[in-house]
Amino acid sequence: MSYNHLTLTERARIEVLRQENYSLRSIARKLKRSVST
Template sequence: MSYLHLTIYERSSIETLRKENYSMRAIAKHLNRSVSTISREIKCNMTEEGYSAPTAQNQYKVNKRRCGRPSN
């Protein structure tokens, strides 16, 4: 099964909606994504200051480079 990675625009939406106190379920519905996808994204990329889209995107790029699989 194929899947799509979150884009920087989706990550920015997550950050904005979190600041507006939207629930994970509401964010998932807004982005047409699974609640578990949103939950995992927030959990894996949370810092002391909260969720940051640029930080999450940078971490995604680092992890993608590190994985050893060639990208298209």
């Protein structure tokens, strides 16, 4: 099993989307990442 870290760009995007009240599931979908990442 391989693991991938989030990039700084992805982390910044997550921060913005969380401030806009997006759910973790919808953010994962937008980033094409697993919700458990």
